[in-house]
Amino acid sequence: MQRLGASLVQEGSVRAGLEKLLEAAKLDPTNSAIHQELALAYRDLGEFQLSLDHFKKALELRPEFPQAWNNMGTVYLLLRQWDLAINCFQMAVGDILYRTPHFAYNNMGLAYIKKEQYQKAIASFHKALKSAPSYSPASTNMGIALERMNRWEEAIDAYQDAISVDPEYPASHFHLGRLYI
Template identity: 30%
Template structure:
């Protein structure tokens, strides 16, 4: 499906290039009306949108270098297109260019401060880079926007931030609201497991995490939590199996290094 979507976008970009070529070859003396910048602006915005969507698809496929190239091109084509900067901010976070990512998110918000998706993504970025208090306002801005199509994701992100702040009751409330809107969300289940683990309710933590660890791609942090849950419950066989999985998939991860050192908390 992604391949055909990429192909459709590329065909669209080729089509826009063909139109531009025809216009360039037209040597007829222009009328005064043709000096209007609106058609040019529309064409630039269309191309920027297409390159942004293409960059998003490459990002989803894990090709971060090409994703950055496409998003940088989108931002150059239309420097007023907020989503190009916001999407590039997400990719820059994943390549650990945090300062550049922060700048892109700020640029995106300056261009379109009312876009709830940008607010949510910037809040997510702040939460993941050690600024959970600053993040909360961005989540609420997204949630309160009646045009936001996925407020459940903002609630889940908000819940993660409250966990980082140690406010477990608030975290639980945000996660409950989020899970009502996006039931079965793996991020939400993981963080509900985190709360249960922190409260010493290991059976509930295992239950929340059971569906998560069966998924195809499980992050190291999820396996690490599952391992510690089984350790607390005294299931040595399950603990060993998860430790082996952590070693196979993430041998250089901080989580596996903590396991080797016996640092379980």
């Protein structure tokens, strides 16, 4: 039931997936993964408080759940609560076993950009790239932070780095092209 629900959500059938996930939660209410999947479904539906409630439940059941910390941080980003988002991302990357910390570091950098703390944003993007050198969103976002600091040549380099590892990522091309106009 959980896998079906999660698959439906990922395929874009969020309400159908939510229905299956709610059934799964009734059968196994202490399963942290189900609560995380419910939280993601509610986030996708714009039901941010319900999403946060389920992320908190997942983390209550399993405090060392870095994916849930990272994903809860994305809800706080959507709510423009930058400090709460950063705290979540820090919890995620604080778990040495987290296999994809580049996602949380990249998200943390986005929060720092919103706070206009560009040096901290750049440091976060560097950490993302140290973890996953070919993660082009981090290079692209670093370029954005560098632009905000009027460091044009470095921004161009960051966009070109992103394009070199992922020529299909459109945001890198868009931002690089803007600098040449």
